[in-house]
Amino acid sequence: MPSPDPARRNENARRAVLDATLDLLQEVPYPRITIEGIASRAGVGKQTIYRWWASKAAVLFDAFLLLSARDGSDTPQLPDTGDLQADLTLVLRATVVELNDPRLSDPMRALATELAQDESLAEAYHRQLDAPLREAKRQRLREAQEAGQLADDLDLDVAIDIIWGPILNRWLQRSGPLSDEYVDALLRTALRGMRP
Known part of the structure; x- marks a missing residue:
């Protein structure tokens, strides 16, 4: 049986934190969101979040990057029909x-x-x-x-x-x-x- 890949496990935990942050923003005003609440929703320890992010704002920014990446736009480009x-x-x-x-x-x-x-x-x-x-x-x-x-x-x-x-x-x-x-x-x- 192959041993678990720690990088994959870390990426899964990271995505869980970012998804939990986005989910919580739909339910709770941002000022009331806490690192503890994010950790609980993501199913990770609070220390896991502090290991990767310096603050709640840094978690929010990475969540926003994830949200932006989901629309599939690697290099933004505006339409050019000539008009x-x-x-x-x-x-x-x-x-x-x-x-x-x-x-x-x-x-x-x-x-x-x-x-x-x-x-x-x-x-x-x-x-x-x-x-x-x-x-x-x-x-x-x-x-x-x-x-x-x-x-x-x-x-x-x-x-x-x-x-x-x-x-x-x-x-x-x-x-x-x-x-x-x-x-x-x-x-x-x-x-x-x-x-x-």
Whole structure:
């Protein structure tokens, strides 16, 4: 009989912890989640969690990475049909669906709270999640610029902030509804100022 593979057992325990964290976020507000509660739900000892993660926020971040990996997107890429406004409408409407989904919005809100307070966690988030996605956005806008759909002197990083920022701001501050109508109005307004 072959001996058990410790690496496999560790990966199973790690996944159990991350899945337990995501499950608990559907049942309990993030501030009330504890390492003990995660350990109990995952069927592991508290010391196992502390061996792999420095804090509850670090567990949440890895759980969020797992959630992101489940959608199958290794290298993010925005659609390019040749119609920038249609492509951005598709992407932003999908973003709104995610932000409005309580199964995703609760973990994302918890992560946003932790990022605002933990500089090293914010750096890891930007390096592992935000930077690749931002590069995909920049690439799509660059292609539109090369096709003459956006002004030659447009600062693409500022354009990204102008297009995506209002949606995230409205969601984070709960300052108004996120809807297809809002996306359409946002894109009409933003792109009007970015065209040649």
